[in-house]
Amino acid sequence: MADIEPRYVLVQSHLRDGIKSGQWTVGDRLPSEAELVAQFGVSRMTVNRALRELEQEGLVRRQQGAGSFVAPLERVASTLVIRDIHEEIAARGHRHEAEPLQMGERRARRQEAERLGLETGARIFHSRILHRENGLPLQLEERLVNPACAPDYLQQDFRRITPTAYLLQVAPLTGADYQIEAVGASVEDAAALGLQAGDPCLVIERRSRSPAGTVTWVRLVHPGQRHLLKGSFEA
Amino acid sequence: MADIEPRYVLVQSHLRDGIKSGQWTVGDRLPSEAELVAQFGVSRMTVNRALRELEQEGLVRRQQGAGSFVAPLERVASTLVIRDIHEEIAARGHRHEAEPLQMGERRARRQEAERLGLETGARIFHSRILHRENGLPLQLEERLVNPACAPDYLQQDFRRITPTAYLLQVAPLTGADYQIEAVGASVEDAAALGLQAGDPCLVIERRSRSPAGTVTWVRLVHPGQRHLLKGSFEA
DNA sequence: CAGTGGTCTAGACCACTAC
DNA sequence: TAGTGGTCTAGACCACTGA
Numbered sequence: 001m002a003d004i005e006p007r008y009v010l011v012q013s014h015l016r017d018g019i020k021s022g023q024w025t026v027g028d029r030l031p032s033e034a035e036l037v038a039q040f041g042v043s044r045m046t047v048n049r050a051l052r053e054l055e056q057e058g059l060v061r062r063q064q065g066a067g068s069f070v071a072p073l074e075r076v077a078s079t080l081v082i083r084d085i086h087e088e089i090a091a092r093g094h095r096h097e098a099e100p101l102q103m104g105e106r107r108a109r110r111q112e113a114e115r116l117g118l119e120t121g122a123r124i125f126h127s128r129i130l131h132r133e134n135g136l137p138l139q140l141e142e143r144l145v146n147p148a149c150a151p152d153y154l155q156q157d158f159r160r161i162t163p164t165a166y167l168l169q170v171a172p173l174t175g176a177d178y179q180i181e182a183v184g185a186s187v188e189d190a191a192a193l194g195l196q197a198g199d200p201c202l203v204i205e206r207r208s209r210s211p212a213g214t215v216t217w218v219r220l221v222h223p224g225q226r227h228l229l230k231g232s233f234e235a
Numbered sequence: 236m237a238d239i240e241p242r243y244v245l246v247q248s249h250l251r252d253g254i255k256s257g258q259w260t261v262g263d264r265l266p267s268e269a270e271l272v273a274q275f276g277v278s279r280m281t282v283n284r285a286l287r288e289l290e291q292e293g294l295v296r297r298q299q300g301a302g303s304f305v306a307p308l309e310r311v312a313s314t315l316v317i318r319d320i321h322e323e324i325a326a327r328g329h330r331h332e333a334e335p336l337q338m339g340e341r342r343a344r345r346q347e348a349e350r351l352g353l354e355t356g357a358r359i360f361h362s363r364i365l366h367r368e369n370g371l372p373l374q375l376e377e378r379l380v381n382p383a384c385a386p387d388y389l390q391q392d393f394r395r396i397t398p399t400a401y402l403l404q405v406a407p408l409t410g411a412d413y414q415i416e417a418v419g420a421s422v423e424d425a426a427a428l429g430l431q432a433g434d435p436c437l438v439i440e441r442r443s444r445s446p447a448g449t450v451t452w453v454r455l456v457h458p459g460q461r462h463l464l465k466g467s468f469e470a
Numbered sequence: 471c472a473g474t475g476g477t478c479t480a481g482a483c484c485a486c487t488a489c
Numbered sequence: 490t491a492g493t494g495g496t497c498t499a500g501a502c503c504a505c506t507g508a
Contacts (some may be wrong), residue, residue: 006476006478006480016467022407033493033494034493042479043478044481045280045478045479048476051506052495062495063487064485065493065494066486066487067492068493068496135252172260172261175255177465180415181437182457183417183459188307198433199435200418200419210259211257215492224417229416230412242496266473277498278497278500279500280498281497283499285479286475298474299474300473300504300505301474301505301506302475303474416478446478
């Protein structure tokens with residue numbers, strides 16, 4: 001049934017099981033590399049790799065000269081994935097529709113220029129698209145785009161490809177910042193999403209960077225009760 | 236100034252820089268291990284480690300027999316950290332106060348029992364605590380606790396230690412699930428937080444597991460404009 | 471088939487920590 | 490000072506991919 005596991009994985013499983021079962025608990029010292037070498041009959045490099053990877057996961061804390069310890073998981077850290085809205089809806093087996101409300105170019109106001117790392121007055125593209133899941137408004141996408149990174153942005157048919165997907169294609173991503181907050185819907189947001197002004201919305205703002213600079217800034221507004229971010233982690 | 240970097244880090248920096256600068260872009264093949272060995276004059280194990288770690292970060296995709304490639308970063312993934320409220324406020328250099336509003340034990344209703352993985356009617360502890368930052372309400376913490384995991388929960392002084400910190404101390408964490416949403420404040424939430432009912436709030440729900448089972452379920456309500464989750468990632 | 475990555479070893483030297 | 494982890498080497502054998 002099970003493939004034969006690499007030996008470093010066996011060492012990891014042994015430690016993970018001990019932590020999950022409570023044999024070792026937060027702050028406890030784990031066996032030293034030398035002890036694990038003896039116990040498993042493997043080389044030190046193998047044991048070292050096993051422990052190093054557990055450290056990267058955040059499960060173990062290692063200290064030179066002292067030993068390896070069960071890490072305090074006080075910081076509930078987990079990988080949060082922000083997915084393309086089309087993929088997300090498709091993954092639920094639902095129908096996704098995108099309605100471009102507005103597209104064009106203009107001179108950047110100060111705040112807009114800051115968001116893209118450009119000078120005030122620079123030419124920028126903007127778009128405003130409503131995404132529906134099975135006909136119900138799920139996300140209002142308000143986006144600024146750096147023309148230098150995606151000169152053909154305005155010629156795309158965003159009923160067929162999401163801006164996220166298109167931009168990833170033309171401008172490889174090398175980094176991003178984002179923030180998540182709860183905000184009352186503005187009058188415009190409410191009108192587009194079919195809400196009352198002030199209704200709670202989950203808002204994600206994200207700035208994406210590529211080798212050539214900031215590609216795009218986007219603000220995603222979701223009706224509070226129709227969108228969740230979920231995550232988990234496991235020892 | 237700079238410490239001398241380990242050699243595997245030098246290899247990583249070289250690859251990272253090439254990706255950030257656009258020398259290699261999504262899907263491109265990176266130099267093989269053998270080529271990097273020759274280029275840097277290090278052993279293959281060192282190069283292997285450098286590439287393996289970049290793969291764990293999600294920056295590189297490796298395929299046996301084929302090569303190492305620049306990974307598509309389509310899924311904006313990043314580590315989201317949910318920190319203890321006391322730490323978070325202290326880190327900002329502000330004053331944290333906790334006001335226990337309610338504490339006690341009761342029989343679990345169906346939903347409460349589900350949240351803790353217990354039977355309906357089981358004895359559970361509950362608490363409701365308001366956290367202030369420099370006097371301003373920042374978080375309303377509503378919590379259910381499994382008495383089997385923390386029998387002395389109700390005897391604690393939560394003005395001095397947060398429930399999060401206490402529970403981590405008595406019941407080591409081995410996993411958690413959480414979800415984040417935007418919700419309008421209920422009448423009770425609004426009263427505690429000094430808001431109007433319906434005002435947007437960022438709500439985090441989290442269930443924490445330990446070797447003995449589900450330790451606690453918590454619902455953290457934050458005034459929308461006073462709490463953000465931030466994150467970033469970098470190639 | 472030649473080239474790639476996946477794993478592993480048995481040493482080595484070093485920096486750090488605790489006693 | 491003895492024990493710990495941090496790094497590194499120069500080999501090795503294997504499984505896999507692509508021409």
